[in-house]
Amino acid sequence: MKTRTHIAAAVSGLMTLSAFSASAQDLPDTMIWTSYDVGSAGYAEASAIADAFGKKFGTRVRIQPSGSGIGRLQPLLQGRADYAFLATEAFFLSEGAYDFATPDWGPKELRAIAGRPAGLTLVAAADAGIETVADARGKRIAFVAGNPSVNVKCEAILAFGGLTLDDVEVVTFPTYAAAMSSMTRNESDATCTTPTTSQLYELAESPRGIHYAPLEADNAEGWKQLLEVLPIMSPSNEDVAAGLAEGEVAKMGAYRYPIITTTVDKSADDVYAFIKALDETYDLYKDGTAAMKRWALERSGKPAIDVPFHEGAIRYLKEKGIWTAEDDAWNAKRTERMDALIAAWAEFKPQNADMSEEEFAAAWMARRAEVAASLN
Template structure:
């Protein structure tokens, strides 16, 4: 398995122990070549140079592959995407009996962009033009796949209206357009694969998601309620002069278990803040890791108390932010309580029956909030 190890000469930097960081850590992230992997690597490199912390990045192309190491304590932090929301909600892959709502917390997460891209020379100019075309999906990755389905819903389409091509990894799906294996794929605007397509003879085109199309947005939010309209100016084939109307969400999010020690969470977000000047130029979107942006709601999981303590000290955390966090915690607590009831009621039942029980318990829990 590919990995990156980041280290610094201990004699030239303050010790990780003095900072409150572990001497060594493992982080999980998306595939090599993804925006999440590049950003995790840049931040890890800064931690290593300033504090001597040795960080190993463990990449995975699937949501479960990124989250499992965090849950099993083989990784301290996951640089995750929307699987964070799915895991805390107990939906999609995480509605299975072995999962359910997971007790996760966020340290910080920058605003990100997500869109559908095609080759500039293939004649696909609008989302509705995807009907009958090959659209890339990723095996075992609801974080990507649900977003792709949301785009189709915006145009009044579904998977059955396109030729859904499933690739084994996120990286393979992102590369598929350039390789002629698909006609369109869904991703963020800054991975290496989209820049490679932009610089190829094919060129790149991002399909427009008009913010004023109320009916389209209603269909989209029925599939993916965490999205917001975004006029993006950073990315492959995108600039201030050539912006793209696509979608905003949080990615990557630094996600930890709820039982991470408060002082460790505090040390991580403090290090993220204090090393900002060292990693802010690593990619065009790294300035979005400033804590007044990345350390505020809304985000896919409640913020960790240790992170909140530091954000309060910096004057970033407000009463409105705390209310959001309290409400998000209440939702997560209610869902975890509903899951406990489902496990009792569903014992010995088939997977199909178990799923119906969970759907009912989940709906009741949310209605009671």
Template sequence: MKRRDVMLGSTALVLAGGSAAHAKLPDSSVWTAYDLGSSGYAEASGIADAIMKKHPMKVRIVPSGTSIGRLLPLKQGKATYGFLANELYFAAEGTYDFGVPAWGPQDVRVVLARPAGNAMATAGDIGVKSIKDLKGKRIGYVKGNPSVNVKTDAYLAFGGLTRADVEVVWFGSYNAMKTAVINNQLDSFSSVTTSANMREIEASPRGLTYPPFPPSDKEGWDRIRQVADFFEPYRETAGAGISKDKPIDLVGYRYPMIATYANANADEVYSLVKAIDESMDLIKNITGSAINWAPKVSGKPPADAPWHEGSIRYLKEVGIWTPEHQAWQDKRMERLKKIQAGWADARKKFKGKDEEWPAFWEEYRVKTLGLHPSSA
């Protein structure tokens, strides 16, 4: 797939260790992120501001409430980086909204991936103490956003629930769910704990609570991983109603992940990681979790796609990237190439109509590639 790098000019940077200055940042760059009010948008904006204070680069951020809306500008070459959620995983796998003929497995790469906790943000006035208490409640889903929807399915599974056990409420954008909770049109939806949306719900008459995901509940965690295998127990210490003195056991994953396509300019990607590393004094206080953007934290696998060569080059230079990380990278690249080759083979063998393709591809993934089903 061809795309045009957003590289209108360059600024030379001094490389680590005083080596020759070959790395470059563009004069202008376009990034995508979740919509206004999300922690992803806040952190994309804050990182852009921090870099622009130290380097003559202008950044424009394009917000979108859907996975397709965040990734399509990258595919089209209209943006270079996206602050993405788990749509990155689905795009690499060619599943869910990316399992249609127009998409398929994308040759995407991770630049940096911040560890994060995720929760079912739940109105505090409905008596929910555990995930199983969400039975019969109004649960938010977003059209065109498998990142949100699969997480929600996984979290319900922790409590032994499915969509059939709750009242599913569909929205056109992620941000709309916050307003719906405050207006008593929705009871719960998946979210990070540090976004401005959570502060608004916490301050509303309904209040805010997060049903926990105890690591000791092995059966619950087995059920989560049957839906999606990239989740781990995570003790959250920051966010609305959460502190180091009042932590809570939630679900760990990577969000946001700065992502791009494999053919993004490696020198530019290197320079972006370096610029973020050198701007952490300004970045660390953007949100309660922004300190985790430091490459020594966000520059380590696992994440939802392989890492970009430009990132790896910088991470190696500063001693962050280890042989264990490279082993993970090699395995992840092998999986990505297997899926890409499988997609090409399946497309050759497919003789049906476009609307029949997703089911054909799902069966091919499971039976021919030996991959887990992409839906619960």
């Protein structure tokens, strides 16, 4: 009897080990991810997910932080990173827009795996006198050098209040972390970011205090002006934010941050294994930060998002009953737009090779707008 028990236990142990190995072997032993720099919400969330992958599957993840969109994208595009936790630079690269409207860049294909919905508005020091977005006129607004992901959101949100960059004092900082902490140091009055960034908790506890300029959903004209600048946001009520009292809600916009992205030629099986691991480790990382419950695939695995979803991610999302025919239609339309811009770039670039970089960027942005308008 005792021998039978020992054999049964041994078989059970082998089956458990086999099951673990079967799950673990779908992921590589090591991975490299890029993210925003240390202190950002993107870095904290990537770290929590990496830790969960290590605990469940034994996968070792090295995170390469960078304060610029280009710094997060280059390792991915050059094959030195497997995945990138991006913000709106994913959209900009796919469009060849802003910092990517240069002969060295242009539109390039990326694919999304999942993206957490994130709130965003104009975040101000409470003593700066910025109650509404319109009140930002003449104030110091923190921008980040080489980071269109942050900067164009500020431009869009200022448009919500009827303002342009000419109406404010733009103060540019070398990194995202420096810009986000600049209000606490009284080097700026406001910026635009997610409300759970660590530097905002410091601002909320500082003598200056914190205030979120509201983006009211019923302000039709404000939203029309915002979406003309950045057509990937929507109204959102946020109840998790630095300095926000329990039970209060801040009226913001929603976009996706971080977005886990990879290249279009990444193996569908590899991406399937990654999103499956993301799903299976959810309970291990969901409490890693105040916003991480939003990584549930029912929220993070749905359009709209900055770039098309990867086929490997779609396969898993369909198996889970999350992906719908409407999602397929959205993905096809988004892919059509990206393909059209890449084709337009292939024609535009050689025809305008003699332009200065500034003239080239302006001409391409105009051509990009024409292509996008023709697809609506």
